[in-house]
Amino acid sequence: MGVTSKEVNADFAGQVTATRGGEHLNRCFSCGACSGACPVSQAIPDFDPRKLIHMIRMGLKDRLLKSDLLWHCSKCQSCVFVCPQDVRFADIMVALRKLAQDEGYVTEQDLRDKGKIAWVERDLCVACLTCVRVCPWRIPKIDEKGVAAIAASECKACGICATECPAKAIVLNESEDERLIAASGKNK
Numbered sequence: 794m795g796v797t798s799k800e801v802n803a804d805f806a807g808q809v810t811a812t813r814g815g816e817h818l819n820r821c822f823s824c825g826a827c828s829g830a831c832p833v834s835q836a837i838p839d840f841d842p843r844k845l846i847h848m849i850r851m852g853l854k855d856r857l858l859k860s861d862l863l864w865h866c867s868k869c870q871s872c873v874f875v876c877p878q879d880v881r882f883a884d885i886m887v888a889l890r891k892l893a894q895d896e897g898y899v900t901e902q903d904l905r906d907k908g909k910i911a912w913v914e915r916d917l918c919v920a921c922l923t924c925v926r927v928c929p930w931r932i933p934k935i936d937e938k939g940v941a942a943i944a945a946s947e948c949k950a951c952g953i954c955a956t957e958c959p960a961k962a963i964v965l966n967e968s969e970d971e972r973l974i975a976a977s978g979k980n981k
Contacts, residue, residue, distance in 0.1 A: 796851065805854040814888035820878040821846050827872035827882045833865050837970065840865045842872055842882045849885075858898040863889050864909050865970055868949075894946060901945045908968030910948040911955050913941045917962035924954035924963060933963075 809815040827842040834840050840862055848857045857863070866886040873881050893899045904910040913924075913933075918940040924933035925941070933954055936942040941962070943954070955965040 796853065800856060801852040802854040803852050805852045806850050808854075808892065809849050809885065809888055812888040812892055814881070814884035814886075814891070816884075817878075817880045818846065818849065818885055821880045822878060823847070824877065826875040826877065827880070830871045830875040832869060832871060833867055833970070837865055845889075846880075846882070846885070849889075855898075857889065858893040858896065861907070861969060863893055863899075864904075864907055864968075867970075891946075904945060905964075905966060908966040908971070909950050910945045911943055911950060911952070911963050911965040912945070913943055914962045914964060915940050917960050919960050919962070921959060923957050923959060927953050927957045929953070 806818065810818050823843055823846070825843050828834055828844075831840070831842055834842065845857065845862065863886065866883060868883045868886065870883050873879075873883055876882065894904075901910070905912060915938075920935055920939050920941065922935065924943075925931070925935065929951075930947070930949055932947045932949070933941050933943050943963070950965060950968065952965050955963040
């Protein structure tokens with residue numbers, strides 16, 4: 794698919810570097826080490842870290858921030874360890890996700906539907922504190938009404954709280970990644 798001048802936002806790369814996590818974007822010299830080490834790109838061929846950085850530099854803001862590709866990164870940090878320039882691609886993906894959320898390219902409901910955030914069915918929660926205890930990132934909190942709450946902007950969608958909740962009050966949909974990976978396994 795070609796790129797038209799209407800799609801190009803010349804300020805986009807600057808916006809990314811000004812966002813926490815995107816500071817190291819300009820260190821990239823497109824060596825491809827991140828793409829070679831990325832386990833997601835092995836399972837989902839359209840996900841290519843080098844290509845995503847190129848899209849940022851080209852100013853394809855709308856195309857990138859509307860894309861499901863942002864939500865495929867597992868933030869495993871494999872790219873970080875192999876990068877000779879310390880670009881920290883996983884952090885750039887966090888910055889892009891933040892921009893997509895802040896600018897309304899994706900809603901909390903979209904993230905729920907994609908299986909990218911867990912949420913609490915408040916009328917089922919018994920405030921047992923299991924989610925608070927098991928979350929390695931300490932994201933679930935007990936709110937002023939005495940029930941668990943999960944901040945959508947912080948949830949890692951790891952599924953630990955949903956699996957461990959004895960009341961089954963925490964929901965995490967199957968992610969599109971899981972469906973794509975399952976489909977790619979069937980095709981082999």
